[in-house]
Amino acid sequence: xxxxxxxxxxxKIKTQKETLQGTLLESPDSKVILLKLSSGYNIGIKxxxxxxxxxxxxxxKQNEIKQINKLEKKQELKNIALIVVGxxxxxxxxxxxxxxxxxxxxxxxxxFYPEIKDISNITKIEMxxxxxxxxxxxxxWKKIAKITQKLLNNTGIAGVIITAGTDFLHYISAALxxxxxxxxxxxxxxxxxxxxxxxSSDARLNLICSAKVAISNISEVMLVGHSxxxxxxxxxxxxxxxxxxxxxxxxxxxxxxxKPIAKIWADKNKPIKILANNYRKRDNNKKVKLNIKFNExxxxxxxxxxxxxxxxNNKYDGIILEGSGLGHLATKEAKYNWLPKLKKAIKSxxxxxxTSQTIFGRVDPIVYSPGxxxxxxxxxxxxxxxxxxxxxxxxxxxxxxxxxxxxxxxxLKNISKEFNPKLGIEFIN
Amino acid sequence: xxxxxxxxxxxKIKTQKETLQGTLLESPDSKVILLKLSSGYNIGIKxxxxxxxxxxxxxxKQNEIKQINKLEKKQELKNIALIVVGxxxxxxxxxxxxxxxxxxxxxxxxxFYPEIKDISNITKIEMxxxxxxxxxxxxxWKKIAKITQKLLNNTGIAGVIITAGTDFLHYISAALxxxxxxxxxxxxxxxxxxxxxxxSSDARLNLICSAKVAISNISEVMLVGHSxxxxxxxxxxxxxxxxxxxxxxxxxxxxxxxKPIAKIWADKNKPIKILANNYRKRDNNKKVKLNIKFNExxxxxxxxxxxxxxxxNNKYDGIILEGSGLGHLATKEAKYNWLPKLKKAIKSxxxxxxTSQTIFGRVDPIVYSPGxxxxxxxxxxxxxxxxxxxxxxxxxxxxxxxxxxxxxxxxLKNISKEFNPKLGIEFIN
Numbered sequence: 071x072x073x074x075x076x077x078x079x080x081x082k083i084k085t086q087k088e089t090l091q092g093t094l095l096e097s098p099d100s101k102v103i104l105l106k107l108s109s110g111y112n113i114g115i116k117x118x119x120x121x122x123x124x125x126x127x128x129x130x131k132q133n134e135i136k137q138i139n140k141l142e143k144k145q146e147l148k149n150i151a152l153i154v155v156g157x158x159x160x161x162x163x164x165x166x167x168x169x170x171x172x173x174x175x176x177x178x179x180x181x182f183y184p185e186i187k188d189i190s191n192i193t194k195i196e197m198x199x200x201x202x203x204x205x206x207x208x209x210x211w212k213k214i215a216k217i218t219q220k221l222l223n224n225t226g227i228a229g230v231i232i233t234a235g236t237d238f239l240h241y242i243s244a245a246l247x248x249x250x251x252x253x254x255x256x257x258x259x260x261x262x263x264x265x266x267x268x269x270s271s272d273a274r275l276n277l278i279c280s281a282k283v284a285i286s287n288i289s290e291v292m293l294v295g296h297s298x299x300x301x302x303x304x305x306x307x308x309x310x311x312x313x314x315x316x317x318x319x320x321x322x323x324x325x326x327x328x329k330p331i332a333k334i335w336a337d338k339n340k341p342i343k344i345l346a347n348n349y350r351k352r353d354n355n356k357k358v359k360l361n362i363k364f365n366e367x368x369x370x371x372x373x374x375x376x377x378x379x380x381x382x383n384n385k386y387d388g389i390i391l392e393g394s395g396l397g398h399l400a401t402k403e404a405k406y407n408w409l410p411k412l413k414k415a416i417k418s419x420x421x422x423x424x425t426s427q428t429i430f431g432r433v434d435p436i437v438y439s440p441g442x443x444x445x446x447x448x449x450x451x452x453x454x455x456x457x458x459x460x461x462x463x464x465x466x467x468x469x470x471x472x473x474x475x476x477x478x479x480x481x482l483k484n485i486s487k488e489f490n491p492k493l494g495i496e497f498i499n
Numbered sequence: 500x501x502x503x504x505x506x507x508x509x510x511k512i513k514t515q516k517e518t519l520q521g522t523l524l525e526s527p528d529s530k531v532i533l534l535k536l537s538s539g540y541n542i543g544i545k546x547x548x549x550x551x552x553x554x555x556x557x558x559x560k561q562n563e564i565k566q567i568n569k570l571e572k573k574q575e576l577k578n579i580a581l582i583v584v585g586x587x588x589x590x591x592x593x594x595x596x597x598x599x600x601x602x603x604x605x606x607x608x609x610x611f612y613p614e615i616k617d618i619s620n621i622t623k624i625e626m627x628x629x630x631x632x633x634x635x636x637x638x639x640w641k642k643i644a645k646i647t648q649k650l651l652n653n654t655g656i657a658g659v660i661i662t663a664g665t666d667f668l669h670y671i672s673a674a675l676x677x678x679x680x681x682x683x684x685x686x687x688x689x690x691x692x693x694x695x696x697x698x699s700s701d702a703r704l705n706l707i708c709s710a711k712v713a714i715s716n717i718s719e720v721m722l723v724g725h726s727x728x729x730x731x732x733x734x735x736x737x738x739x740x741x742x743x744x745x746x747x748x749x750x751x752x753x754x755x756x757x758k759p760i761a762k763i764w765a766d767k768n769k770p771i772k773i774l775a776n777n778y779r780k781r782d783n784n785k786k787v788k789l790n791i792k793f794n795e796x797x798x799x800x801x802x803x804x805x806x807x808x809x810x811x812n813n814k815y816d817g818i819i820l821e822g823s824g825l826g827h828l829a830t831k832e833a834k835y836n837w838l839p840k841l842k843k844a845i846k847s848x849x850x851x852x853x854t855s856q857t858i859f860g861r862v863d864p865i866v867y868s869p870g871x872x873x874x875x876x877x878x879x880x881x882x883x884x885x886x887x888x889x890x891x892x893x894x895x896x897x898x899x900x901x902x903x904x905x906x907x908x909x910x911l912k913n914i915s916k917e918f919n920p921k922l923g924i925e926f927i928n
Binding site for chain 1: 524533541600630631632633634635636637638665666667670743744745746747748751795798799800801802803804805806809810813821822823824825826827828829830832833834855857858859860861862863865866867868869887890
């Protein structure tokens with residue numbers, strides 16, 4: 071047993087096997103010492119295994135930047151607006167706990183990354199709330215949509231960048247894709263996987279590329295981020311066809327069942343390379359409208375073998391079922407046959423849609439007999455639509471109508487590029 | 500409106516826009532005609548859009564191969580056993596419905612793919628049931644494990660191949676990884692995405708490569724299948740670290756958070772290339788034992804923003820929660836704060852484990868404040884373990900003990916390579 075030096079200190083720890091150096095963190099487990107290594111990873115070491123612990127450097131006092139600096143403006147550059155709602159990109163390391171905490175002033179972000187000011191003037195910064203993306207829900211998405219609409223309809227602003235948490239950033243991008251009607255300018259969501267105060271942060275490239283996209287001619291809701299683990303270029307990805315696919319890599323987001331819209335390099339003079347040809351073009355004269363209602367009485371359920379269909383007892387207005395590859399669920403041969411319960415729920419007015427848990431590809435109920443049995447219950451198979459996008463679209467649709475025929479019609483209509491028509495999904499269903 | 504020719508017929512259909520030729524299928528929707536194109540895709544055409552429909556060829560009568568042929572045996576080859584439990588690989592197209600149906604005789608498979616007999620003698624074929632993998636659950640996995648054990652302990656057999664449905668094949672591979680103790684020989688699961696009677700079927704390469712792995716020195720539970728959409732080579736992937744990642748591509752399965760164990764070419768003379776160095780080696784003298792008990796009172800829940808923690812009202816013995824990237828769930832700032840309910844459930848004896856819905860990477864509750872709050876409730880974060888593998892492992896563990904400390908110890912122990920120690924998961928928790 072050893073006594074602990076102060077969290078935030080840089081310490082050297084000797085165990086029987088090795089010697090480790092790093093920043094000491096507050097540990098939630100009293101039997102374990104937590105160390106943040108220079109690689110950025112945290113490791114836990116059992117106290118009983120520690121032979122020696124030596125303080126190399128005591129913790130530094132952190133100075134907060136308190137004042138909001140006047141936003142600079144260069145005549146030759148276009149103006150963009152920034153909405154800051156949390157996430158690692160808006161945070162810095164707290165050296166005592168090893169956890170990250172919010173920047174207290176969004177201008178700090180621009181201080182860390184001044185390059186963005188060579189591409190565009192940030193003339194507005196909005197910071198309605200700071201919250202982890204997994205804790206957001208409809209009320210937050212609605213607020214972001216309203217602020218975005220206002221900024222887009224400001225003739226002095228060329229585009230909007232939203233920085234938020236990565237974990238459920240694709241829910242925010244899907245929500246904005248349906249909430250913002252008659253889009254006129256680029257709406258860019260971006261993130262980082264390392265807090266902005268870290269030299270190795272991926273925020274730099276993501277912010278530079280986001281600014282380039284925000285002043286471009288692509289009028290879509292997009293997520294912009296690293297294309298690979300290298301800091302060379304980003305992709306702009308459709309807000310309805312993107313998903314976080316890695317817990318911590320800088321290229322965590324991948325376009326699903328479609329190509330990226332564009333490739334963007336950090337060099338401000340190197341033009342964006344367009345990869346898709348079906349994007350909407352900027353039209354500064356258009357006015358963005360909102361279609362912002364949402365029915366929150368919905369659920370997203372991932373199917374697993376042996377599952378009881380108990381959730382059907384809850385009175386949801388709609389359910390997205392993440393079925394097997396081609397969109398199957400338990401039928402007669404399974405331990406629990408779902409078909410009678412699905413039929414009953416659909417008859418009583420619940421809308422039930424099916425997506426695929428393989429993520430890539432599209433559901434197709436026609437190929438196999440269990441799929442056909444399932445299709446007969448009245449479930450709606452959603453082609454290549456992502457489960458997360460489907461969840462947002464279903465809540466949005468059920469706020470407009472509860473007529474099952476109309477709901478089906480809207481769910482199968484390609485409203486915000488949530489279907490890739492090249493996958494041929496538009497025929498079946 | 501047109502009248503329909505007999506399903507199974509080859510027809511030519513003219514609409515205002517185009518002319519299409521294909522096999523007419525039975526349609527579940529009376530307003531739509533279904534056609535299987537030569538590409539293998541089905542398309543639906545609304546009857547009202549059809550100008551003309553012409554029968555090119557009437558349906559052929561299908562001859563079933565009824566007799567079981569004597570299994571051939573070549574002196575110079577090793578003997579392997581085949582377990583057939585369903586899936587596309589064990590099916591052929593029914594030309595009247597366009598759906599696929601089971602082969603009535605497993606020998607048909609070998610007739611379609613005689614090459615496998617140049618690599619090994621198939622001296623035993625077991626066919627305990629034919630069922631889609633999404634309809635399987637513990638009782639099926641148990642049966643497969645028992646048959647596999649018996650075959651592995653037969654000194655005349657070098658290895659076992661199991662052909663099954665793709666959709667939940669990774670559940671079968673995970674179950675066998677925990678159920679079979681003291682493994683002595685290769686256990687190979689394989690599949691196809693196109694039925695075996697189709698010239699374009701991926702069954703050929705998968706079966707040839709599986710046979711090569713079944714006679715190899717790798718004594719692991721593995722899934723063998725296409726490495727890419729080309730028919731050039733397969734990967735052998737660890738049964739606990741593999742997942743179906745595409746609905747229909749031949750390379751649907753991907754190793755997750757680890758490398759493939761081996762690369763296998765179709766050429767029977769080209770040796771397997773080993774990519775991993777931590778695999779178990781064949782030991783024909785070892786006897787396989789079973790550890791086959793399973794607690795089915797468990798659930799797998801995917802978290803989404805705005806979710807109510809209602810499922811905690813059900814009295815599950817254990818739950819796998821597929822959380823955000825780093826393994827977060829709703830905390831105080833969310834619409835529904837899960838923390839008090841999680842604490843209560845854990846206090847009452849429910850084991851709650853957390854995995855990541857990004858699939859790639861590993862959960863880490865220490866980085867952010869919501870993760871720390873969550874860790875304090877007593878949930879168990881499962882590093883880089885796949886949700887599907889975690890589900891199987893939890894059911895298996897809870898059949899051995901209900902002591903929360905012991906359950907945690909087993910869940911965090913690397914029993915069947917379900918953790919990749921290189922990702923550093925073994926310290927934290």
